[in-house]
Every structure is written in structure tokens, then in C-alpha cells.
Amino acid sequence: MADFDVIVIGGGPGGYVCAIRCAQLGLKTAVVEGRETLGGTCLNVGCIPSKALLHATHELHEAEHNFAKMGLKGKAPSVDWDQMKAYKQEVVDGNTKGIEFLFKKNKITWLKGWGSIPAAGQVKVGEEVHNAKNIVIASGSVPSSLPGIEIDEETVVSSTGALALKKIPKSLVVIGAGVIGLEMGSVYARLGAKVTVVEFLDVITPTMDGEVSKQFQKILAKQGMDFVLGAAVQSVETKNGKAKVTYKLRKDDSEVTIDADTVLVATGRKPYTDGLGLANIGVEMEQRGQIKTDAHWQTSVKGIYAIGDAIVGPMLAHKAEDEGMAVAEVLAGKHGHVNYGVIPGVIYTTPEVASVGKTEEELKKDGVKYKVGKFPFMGNARAKAVFQAEGFAKLIVDENDRILGAHIIGPGAGDLIHEVCVAMEFGASAEDLALTCHAHPTFSEAVREAALACGDGAIHA
Numbered sequence: 001m002a003d004f005d006v007i008v009i010g011g012g013p014g015g016y017v018c019a020i021r022c023a024q025l026g027l028k029t030a031v032v033e034g035r036e037t038l039g040g041t042c043l044n045v046g047c048i049p050s051k052a053l054l055h056a057t058h059e060l061h062e063a064e065h066n067f068a069k070m071g072l073k074g075k076a077p078s079v080d081w082d083q084m085k086a087y088k089q090e091v092v093d094g095n096t097k098g099i100e101f102l103f104k105k106n107k108i109t110w111l112k113g114w115g116s117i118p119a120a121g122q123v124k125v126g127e128e129v130h131n132a133k134n135i136v137i138a139s140g141s142v143p144s145s146l147p148g149i150e151i152d153e154e155t156v157v158s159s160t161g162a163l164a165l166k167k168i169p170k171s172l173v174v175i176g177a178g179v180i181g182l183e184m185g186s187v188y189a190r191l192g193a194k195v196t197v198v199e200f201l202d203v204i205t206p207t208m209d210g211e212v213s214k215q216f217q218k219i220l221a222k223q224g225m226d227f228v229l230g231a232a233v234q235s236v237e238t239k240n241g242k243a244k245v246t247y248k249l250r251k252d253d254s255e256v257t258i259d260a261d262t263v264l265v266a267t268g269r270k271p272y273t274d275g276l277g278l279a280n281i282g283v284e285m286e287q288r289g290q291i292k293t294d295a296h297w298q299t300s301v302k303g304i305y306a307i308g309d310a311i312v313g314p315m316l317a318h319k320a321e322d323e324g325m326a327v328a329e330v331l332a333g334k335h336g337h338v339n340y341g342v343i344p345g346v347i348y349t350t351p352e353v354a355s356v357g358k359t360e361e362e363l364k365k366d367g368v369k370y371k372v373g374k375f376p377f378m379g380n381a382r383a384k385a386v387f388q389a390e391g392f393a394k395l396i397v398d399e400n401d402r403i404l405g406a407h408i409i410g411p412g413a414g415d416l417i418h419e420v421c422v423a424m425e426f427g428a429s430a431e432d433l434a435l436t437c438h439a440h441p442t443f444s445e446a447v448r449e450a451a452l453a454c455g456d457g458a459i460h461a
Contacts, residue, residue, distance in 0.1 A: 004030045006331055007123045007132040009115045009276070012040020014308030014320030015138030016099050021328035023106035030132070031108060032115035032125050037096035038103070040140050042317045045160040048095055050183055052088040053163065054348050057190035061350070066387050079191060081168055088163070116277045120301050134303050134331050137291060138324065139276065141269040141309035146175070146233055149265060155238045156263045159184065169193050169261035173245045175233050177204035179347050181266030182220065186349045189224050196226045196258060198233060198247050205347065209359040209407040211394070216353055216409055219390050231256075236263050271310045286312060296336065297327045305331075319343050342424045346414035351391045354417035357405030357424060358396060370404060371397050373430060373454030375446050377410040379461050382441040386411060393446040395420070397454050401429040406450075412443045419447060430454035 006022045008015045011033030022029040037044060064076045103110055113125040117137075123130050143158035145151055153161035162184045168191045174181040177199035189195040203210070204217050204227065217227060231247040234255065238244075246257045271290050278285070284292040284300040291299055291306040298305050305327050308320030322343070326336030347353040363370045373395045377383040391410035398404055406420040423433055433451035438444050449458040 002121070002131040002133045004028050004109070004130065004132045006030070006134050006136060006328075007032060007111070007115075007130060008136045008138055009117075009123065010040060010138035010140055010308075010310075011035065011038040011099070011110070012138060012140045012308065012320065013042050013317040014140070014324045015040065015136070016102070016324075017321040018136055018138060018307065018324030018328050019108050020102055020106050021325045022331060023108050025328055025332035025334075027328075027332060029106075029108050030111050030130065031103070032111045032113065032123060034112070034114040037093075038099040038110070039092075039096045041142075043095050043099070044092060045163060047317055049088045049092050049163050050159075050180075050187070051348055052091040053084070053187045054183060054350075056084050056087060057187050058350050061190050069387070079168070081191075085164065114275060116275055117281055117304065118277060119281060120303050134305065136324075136327055136331075137273070137276065137299075137304065137306040137310055138308050138320065139272050139310050140320075141315055142272045143265070144268050144270040145265050146267055149175075149233070149236045151265055152238070155241055155243050155261075156236055156265060158265055162262075162264050165262060171260045172196070172262050172264060173198060173243070173258060173260040174264045174266055175236075175245070176266035176268065177201075177206075177227065177229070178266060178268065179205070179345075181264065183348055184264055184266065185225055186220070186223070193261075194226075195224070196228060196260075198228045198231050198245065200230070200232055200250075202230045204229070205353070208345075208353065208355055209394070209405075210361055212353060212355070212407045212409050215391060216347075219351065219409075220349070228256075236265075269309065269315050273310055296330050297323060313340065314343060314345065316343065316345065339425065342421050344414075344417045344421055346417070348414060351388055351410045352413035353409045354413035355405070355407045356417055356421050357403070359405060359407065360396060363396065363404065368404075369399050371399075371401075371454055373397070373450045373452070373458075375449035375453055375458050375461055377443075377446055379449065379458070380410075380441075380443060380446045382443055383411050383446070385441070393450040395430055395433075395447075395450045395454055397430045401431055401454065403428060403430055403433070406447075408447070410443065410446065416444055416447055419444065 005027035006029045008019045009032045019029050019031045111125045116124045159180045171194045172188045174185045174197045177197050185195045230250045234246045243260045243263045290312050307323035309315045322338045329336035344356040376392045378389045383389045388411035394407045396405040430451040438448045452458045
């Protein structure tokens with residue numbers, strides 16, 4: 001008899017969600033996790049702590065720039081950096097303990113330690129080997145760096161080190177204009193750091209809608225962030241706790257060196273499968289280091305599955321969660337499904353940026369005919385009342401008015417995007433959204449107005 005029906009390797013969003021769903025479906029389940037706390041990168045050193053710092057520094061920005069306009073007079077608060085980090089840790093602790101409680105509630109065994117797979121149906125943790133009918137690899141990802149750049153997590157930091165700097169830097173160079181770089185750059189810019197973002201490509205957030213990307217850069221520049229685009233970083237040298245970043249401009253090959261107290265390397269993430277022993281048991285890999293899986297998330301070895309950042313697709317916690325639930329359904333003899341065409345992406349700056357589905361650039365490339373409906377938050381009463389009238393909501397529809405994508409830059413964009421996600425899941429048209437009553441005054445009216453703009457026109461534009 002196997003010790004478990006399922007052993008999940010990794011206690012992050014993909015792993016713990018998969019385990020809980022497996023347990024709910026009657027499968028005897030264990031999770032292998034070597035951290036002291038559950039929740040993986042996301043809850044411990046990723047999504048959750050960064051959102052805490054984004055929230056705290058947004059409140060600071062409001063106190064410094066908008067309180068007086070609302071008649072809230074007085075000296076702006078000073079920053080106690082240690083207390084802010086303590087608040088961030090409280091948020092993390094509350095969430096990780098919550099997952100531990102859910103494990104107990106669902107009778108999931110936590111195998112503490114780092115796991116390897118000596119053979120199909122076996123997981124080794126420390127010196128113990130546990131048997132399982134099925135194994136799910138949810139080992140996540142780690143920050144990737146550039147050749148020749150050494151991350152010491154003090155002067156040159158990854159996203160992990162950026163969450164726990166000993167002091168607020170006077171100057172910060174961010175290498176990479178993706179989600180992590182812009183979110184953490186935004187945090188430190190609000191705290192008073194001089195932030196310079198160096199990006200290899202000629203645009204920020206390159207996978208997002210081009211119109212959103214341009215507007216986003218303008219807004220962040222207005223907030224004090226500098227951008228150097230089309231620049232290839234050559235080296236980062238550290239001396240006496242300071243750094244020198246040298247980059248080469250692609251347009252003319254000229255070299256520039258800038259000084260910084262801290263350098264954040266935010267050049268993406270890579271799958272983490274080290275130590276699992278996958279090569280020894282014949283698990284096939286993709287060229288870029290992900291685990292190869294079939295349509296049911298099974299690897300080339302029967303009974304071994306993989307999900308989340310360890311396989312192909314966007315490295316998003318909610319994508320991993322969806323795959324975790326789908327695999328659990330498969331293992332319980334049901335039908336697991338993930339709609340990869342409707343996975344939203346969000347950047348939690350102020351304003352927030354959110355997108356789902358196709359961009360105009362993708363549709364042009366594929367030769368698909370489409371129509372755009374757009375509405376500026378300047379025409380939204382609620383947005384104006386909270387000093388967030390920059391940005392817009394944008395819907396893209398096909399010739400039959402069916403929604404193909406949505407791109408929002410503005411207040412609460414990360415929440416607003418989900419009514420479009422639901423609409424897309426049901427194959428809805430823009431007219432369906434336009435005919436749905438939206439409460440007034442809410443930010444969500446901007447989405448309705450964008451839907452109206454796909455037809456006879458928005459009301460308030």
C-alpha cells in the first residue's frame with residue numbers, strides 16, 4: 001500500500017491549493033516543503049509582502065500629496081522603516097499560518113524538508129522515502145540574473161532582498177521594466193529614493209497592450225521614476241556598499257555608468273527544479289528549463305505531474321492555483337480544465353494595470369479584424385473624487401462583438417478586470433456588458449462605458 005494517494009512537492013500557491021483540492025476530493029495527501037512556513041515565494045517573499053509595502057507607501061503618498069486638498073491638514077507622517085517591515089511581516093505571518101490551519105482542517109500531512117524523486121511513485125525527504133500513487137511537482141521558480149552580475153542581497157538584490165533592505169536607499173537602479181521591477185521601484189520612489197529603471201527593450205511591460213504601456217510609463221515618470229530604455233546592462237560593480245551600473249545604449253553603442261546605493265535585478269524568474277533528480281528518472285524538459293507536460297499536466301513519466309512556474313506558461317500564482325485544482329480533479333478521476341485564454345495579469349502600482357486576453361498587437365500580427373472601445377477615467381466621477389482620473393478602460397471585440405481582451409490602467413484595475421474575465425468565460429459580447437446595470441458612482445462604470453464605446457458610443461466621453 002502507498003503511504004499517500006498524492007504527494008505534492010512545494011507548498012506555494014500551486015502546491016497548497018492542489019493539496020487542499022485533492023484532500024477535498026477524498027485523496028490522502030501530503031505536501032513536501034522545506035521552508036519554515038508554507039505559502040512558497042508568493043506568500044513569503046513575493047506577492048503578499050510586496051503588496052503590503054505598496055499599500056503602506058501609497059498611504060504615505062496620499063498623506064504627502066492629497067490629504068491637504070481634502071482638508072486634512074497637518075504634518076505628513078515620517079517613515080519608520082523598521083516598523084513598516086514589521087507590518088509587512090505581520091501580513092505574511094497571518095497568511096502563512098492560515099495555510100497551516102487549512103492543512104490541519106483538511107488532514108494534509110506536511111513533510112518538512114526538501115524533496116527528491118528517486119523513482120516513480122517515491123519521494124525522498126531527508127533520509128525517509130515515502131510512497132505515493134501520484135506525485136505533483138509544484139516547485140515554483142527563483143529570480144534569474146544577468147551573466148556576470150552577482151546578487152549579494154545587500155547592495156545588489158533580487159526581489160527577495162528588495163523586500164528587506166536595512167535602510168531606504170537614496171538611489172536605486174532597477175534592471176528590468178517588468179512587473180516586479182516597477183512595483184518595487186514604485187515602493188522606493190514613494191519612500192524618497194531616486195529610482196532609475198534600465199530596460200533592454202524599447203518599451204516597459206513589453207507583453208502588455210502597447211497603448212497601456214506608453215500611458216503607464218508617462219504616469220510613472222510623472223511620479224518621479226526615470227527610464228532608460230533600449231539599454232543593455234554590461235556590468236554591476238560594488239565597492240564599500242555602493243554600486244556602479246554600466247549599460248550600453250543599443251541605438252548608438254555608447255556606454256554610460258551610473259551610481260546607486262542599491263541595484264535591484266528584476267530580469268524575470270526561472271523554473272526551480274534543482275535537486276529533484278528529474279534527469280535520473282527520465283522526466284523530459286523543455287529547452288528553457290521547464291518541465292514538459294501533456295494536456296493533463298502529466299510529465300513523460302507516468303504518475304508524475306507538474307504545475308505552476310515549473311512548467312510552460314505565465315509565472316502567475318493564480319495560473320498555478322488553477323492548474324493545481326485541475327490536476328487534483330484529474331487525479332480524482334474527474335475532468336480538470338484551465339482556460340489559458342482567460343488568465344488576467346495585474347501590476348499593483350498606483351494606478352493599477354490589468355489585462356486579460358488578446359492585445360491589439362497580437363491581433364494585428366494574427367490578421368484578426370477587431371474593434372476597440374475605450375473610456376478615460378477622467379469621465380468617471382468616483383475616480384476624480386479620489387485623485388485617480390488618469391488612465392482608461394479598453395475593450396477589444398471581434399466582428400461579432402465578442403470580447404477578445406481587456407486592458408485597464410486606473411483605480412482598482414486588478415479588481416475591475418474580473419467582470420471581463422467572467423464575460424469572456426461565458427463568451428459574452430460587449431453589448432452584454434453594456435446592458436448590465438453598474439452601480440453609480442463606481443470605478444466599474446468605466447468598464448461599462450468602454451463596452452458602450454464598442455457600440456453606439458460611451459455616454460460620458
